[in-house]
Amino acid sequence: MTDPAAALAQMLGPKGWLSGEEAEPYRQDWLKRYGIAPLGVARPISTAQVAEIVTLCCDAGMNVVPQGGNTGLCGGAVVERAGGIILSLSRMAAIGEPDAASGSVVVDAGVILSALHDALAPHGLVFPMHLGAEGSARIGGLIGTNAGGSHALRHGMMQNLVLGLEVVLPDGSIWNGLRAVQKDNAGYQLRKLFCGAEGTLGVVTRAVLKLSPAPKQRATALLTLGDSAAAVAFGTYLRGEAGEFLTGLEFFCDFGLSLALKHLPGLSFPLESRGDVHVLVELTSSSTRVQLDDILASALEWGMERGLILDGALAMSDAQRAHFWRLREEQPEGQRLEGEQLKHDISVPVGRIAEFIDKGQALCQGILPGVRINPFGHLGDGNIHYNLSPPQGEADFAGKAPEIAQALAALATEMAGSFAAEHGLGRAKIVLADRNRSPVERDLMARLKHALDPLNTMNPGVIIANPSGKKNFPMNGIS
Template sequence: MTLANELMDLLGPVGFQTEDTDAYQTDWLRMQDHTPMGVARPKNTAEVAEVVRLANAADVSITPQGGNTSLCAGAVPGRAGQIILSLSRMNGISPIESDAFCVTVGAGAVLANLHEVLADQDLIFPMHLGAEGTAQIGGLIATNAGGSHALRYGMMQDLVLGLEVVLPDGQVWNGMRSVQKDNAGYQLRKLFCGAEGTLGIVTRACLRLFPAPVSRATALLVVEDIQALMSLGQTLRRELGEVLTALEFFSDIGLELALLHLEGLKYPLETRSAAYVLVEVETSSGHIDVAQLLEAVLAECFAAELCIDGALASSDAQRAVFWRLREEMPEGQRLEGPQIKHDISVPVAKVAPFIAEMGGILEQLLPGIHINPFGHLGDGNIHYNLSPPKGQSDFGDLKDTLSANIYRMAEDAGGSLAAEHGLGSSKIAYADELRSPVERQLMRQIKQAIDQSDVMNPGVIVTRGGPQDKLS
């Protein structure tokens, strides 16, 4: 009996499909498009384990997939004939343990759905990102997602208390402990956070919850230039302290693209300038007036000429307008045409020098290039995206050179070529070139020790054959 027949017998026609796989096999940026043997859609952990066991026995690789929102081609097959294992049917959310501030969810649970469930419980799961209507918990764990609230609450690995994982040989590791402190050996749960499905398949997770905020204040601010952006950010962090939840920034180039291409998007202030800051504070305590605090701090910022215009959101609707400006940065540039996306981080103090120096280097390489930096000012994560010069349909033969320069400078600054999107299959060569051989070899040794047959998402994060081709 063929593997396809075995999987059909195991999962049935709903659980294993060999036709209409286009939505599963192509990533969002269309970097990869390979026809799989089929798409397995198990409904429980036992079925996942059996799929993995059968695939391993048949020497067929598996690509685990959540919401398929990866920007690094990490959730689609790198070659034809593999099995895509979708966790979409394993989307259960257990009754909320409100006294314990935790919840158990299936890997296929959609982030936005979890937010909706918690809304009636006066609790939050503080992970927010543009794709939350599609992104699934298992994928967020696999990529160690960050999002706009990482400044206060941390990355996904900081929000995971316990995991259940199907290993490459079909065994199940039950690490579903609901405690924050567990030092009984290696931190296995964190090992699988950011592993992008290369070491096993996350099937369930126990997640940390927090009291819902009862008071929130949001402001959109205009600054004169990138250096003023840094001064404002430093002041806000010092003065707002532990109630500071989000500190985002975007450029006028990105704002113009979003206003040009997105219907219904409006700029609510009178002044346009080089850069903008979105700041949000919140508290779950009824004894703290964060709106009054933010207003007082902003008055000091205006007096010190750290910002030149701005407004406090007067309603939830206006808050949504402010946030939409920031969140539509990627879509505005996508609708403009060809682009190169980069997800990097640098030490917070080096954000402004990086943007200034990198802009000069890229302008020399490709005069007239459009640079759209935006992201998370509080943690130094910059989404540094490029569009071709006006009148030019692409980047010519400079695409790899442009990216290589950006990644090199981020690493040289003490940052990372992959801040919150992971490596996937698209950044392996850059990682092999820019990170130390010791670091890359440690990753290969971990991969080989856990996945001896290389059945789990091969060609993602590391390759068995050693460093890839050198960068241009």
């Protein structure tokens, strides 16, 4: 039998097959917690080449790990089993001509999100997905992780923005589902199944994405509020009175603000008063006949009259707007620079955010007194990045990380929420999934994985640790 690495090298050429030192930049995940040296990195230039690679690996019993921009936080895009290869679609980055009349565009999976934003700008169209990593995250990875981000409250997650897909399946066959319509009920919703599958069911190679008209106006405010209950109350009012325009509703707390101001030179806080919670509101409209500034100002007035809003400023320029957003988006970086940290990606129903923050604090302090809690994220859809720094003066979490993670996961679960809101399970959260989701649910997922990837070629060990375990597949097919 031919050496599979040699066969891949020959198939793909020197630009298409990286090994040794050249493969090193692909080895570890973003948080540097996972990853062994891959056999190599395949960088195909076409769907046909992807299919050839997957077929070869399937035949050779090698595992294939698709990697997009490698900005994921759960270790789902690096090799952990010897002999695996990384599949990077970075050379497949074509953006089709947008169909303005229909509001869609066909893109390769290797397209970087911000490159798509730039390409659409001259057409008066937007792809309304925004997140901190947009300068490096690729469409394929965003689909694989069903990314959410800061505009999801209005436009939904990737699964709401994907009309059609092309996927290379684990056996090397190509599924062409590149349709460009919302309404397609010809059988199971395959396009949804691949959103969030983290490359375990196949490799997304192309997508038809849904576009929106570009906003013609924008109104942004930065606010100080007394506590998270006030933030929730104001958010509820905003969704009712300005829901059609509400594109961003983000929050961060004063501890997170302190860390960002301490560690990031040039960052400043423009309001006079600080409070427990800071909120960023952004309204946008593609209509010129809407008085967006008035609508925002009137909502702020409502909040101030009721004592919910303690201080606030409207962005008077794009530079100021960008500065407001930076205060929110630098939250992870500020905390990273403070030292050790624990990240939790929680969602709860939006009306219960304050309750989660209060109960979560009691739980965390009970487990590790003095732990410093930094909740921030998406007030508009209940997604809290509930991150922790060690107690002041401590370097780490005294071995309490798993206990804290489980306590928060159980709380989110009890509140009809999720412990894996927008970052996925990857490898990092399989233990939480096994503990907090029912055996019935975990078995359903194992069955899906086994049905589409019976040889466990695609990204093994992600989402499902053991898809062909006896527990999941008794001989009579019924469990």
